[in-house]
Amino acid sequence: MDTPITPTAPPRPTGLSRLAQDLLPALYQHRLIATSQLHRLFTPHARRPVYLRQQLKELRRIGLVDATARRTSRMGNPELLWYITARGAEAVAYDPTIPRRGYRISPQTAASQLQEHTLTVVDTGVAFAGWARRLGDECSPLDWEPEIAHRIRNGESRGVDDAFMIPDAVLRYTHAAEDGRRRMLSFFIEVDRATMQTTRLAAKLSAYARYQSYVPAAGGRGRRSTREAWRDHYPAFPRLLIVLTGASDRVLANRIQDLRALAAADPRVGQLSAGVTTLQLLQDKGPFAPVMTPLSGDAAPTDVFLAPTGGSRA
Numbered sequence: 001m002d003t004p005i006t007p008t009a010p011p012r013p014t015g016l017s018r019l020a021q022d023l024l025p026a027l028y029q030h031r032l033i034a035t036s037q038l039h040r041l042f043t044p045h046a047r048r049p050v051y052l053r054q055q056l057k058e059l060r061r062i063g064l065v066d067a068t069a070r071r072t073s074r075m076g077n078p079e080l081l082w083y084i085t086a087r088g089a090e091a092v093a094y095d096p097t098i099p100r101r102g103y104r105i106s107p108q109t110a111a112s113q114l115q116e117h118t119l120t121v122v123d124t125g126v127a128f129a130g131w132a133r134r135l136g137d138e139c140s141p142l143d144w145e146p147e148i149a150h151r152i153r154n155g156e157s158r159g160v161d162d163a164f165m166i167p168d169a170v171l172r173y174t175h176a177a178e179d180g181r182r183r184m185l186s187f188f189i190e191v192d193r194a195t196m197q198t199t200r201l202a203a204k205l206s207a208y209a210r211y212q213s214y215v216p217a218a219g220g221r222g223r224r225s226t227r228e229a230w231r232d233h234y235p236a237f238p239r240l241l242i243v244l245t246g247a248s249d250r251v252l253a254n255r256i257q258d259l260r261a262l263a264a265a266d267p268r269v270g271q272l273s274a275g276v277t278t279l280q281l282l283q284d285k286g287p288f289a290p291v292m293t294p295l296s297g298d299a300a301p302t303d304v305f306l307a308p309t310g311g312s313r314a
Contacts, residue, residue: 064088193246202262209268
């Protein structure tokens with residue numbers, strides 16, 4: 001449950017730079033972000049993140065953020081990963097424009113094996129934000145939210161996996177097309193670092209299919225609504241994007257083929273607008289290049305609209 005704003009919440013700290021004020025809600029929302037990711041999000045035009053590091057150091061000095069070393073680093077020295085402290089979270093929660101997040105990361109969690117999965121989700125959002133900047137679209141550092149629970153079952157739950165569908169992130173993106181039209185898109189993001197059995201990932205696809213058709217009880221003597229639950233949150237059912245990383249191109253290509261085979265065995269999954277790509281393709285070519293392999297139907301690569309050749313991009 002999200003933490004409510006209380007009258008005793010401290011006011012937002014004063015005297016912070018604009019960059020520091022922007023960093024706090026991003027760290028609050030995304031839990032754990034590497035210095036290099038913050039650089040690409042907030043200071044992409046600076047050759048080196050000198051000013052960014054100064055602001056992070058100041059936020060750490062006054063107790064609003066903290067950092068831990070990355071467990072596995074591709075750089076010479078371990079990269080710092082930043083997260084908001086309890087005091088920083090209280091300061092952000094005072095702002096009514098920031099969605100409440102009940103989850104609070106601890107120093108132990110920040111240093112745990114969850115690092116790489118969390119950072120990969122952020123990498124996916126950073127890729128969308130970077131391409132939005134290049135294309136003149138809109139996707140800000142706060143336009144994706146991690147792990148939003150969507151109920152897919154009425155009554156007493158037997159467990160979280162049974163009662164809820166929880167994507168790794170929900171991402172919103174506004175695309176300015178060549179014809180001048182603006183399209184507001186939403187995506188469910190599912191990240192796989194080649195650590196999950198393909199059959200387990202396919203089972204998660206079934207949860208998305210269940211949510212697409214889930215109609216909650218209307219209350220009172222077991223009466224049911226006639227309206228799907230997702231319509232209360234989205235103007236259209238979000239497209240599902242599965243992003244693979246963490247293995248060789250050959251291994252990831254095999255996983256894509258395995259996922260398509262498993263999806264074909266579940267007729268409900270065929271009703272989803274769903275595709276799979278690699279993080280490298282998304283970063284290098286962008287979401288509007290043919291980087292997505294549809295999970296159902298023709299395997300020809302397409303973009304994140306996941307429309308068949310000649311099909312609608314609504």
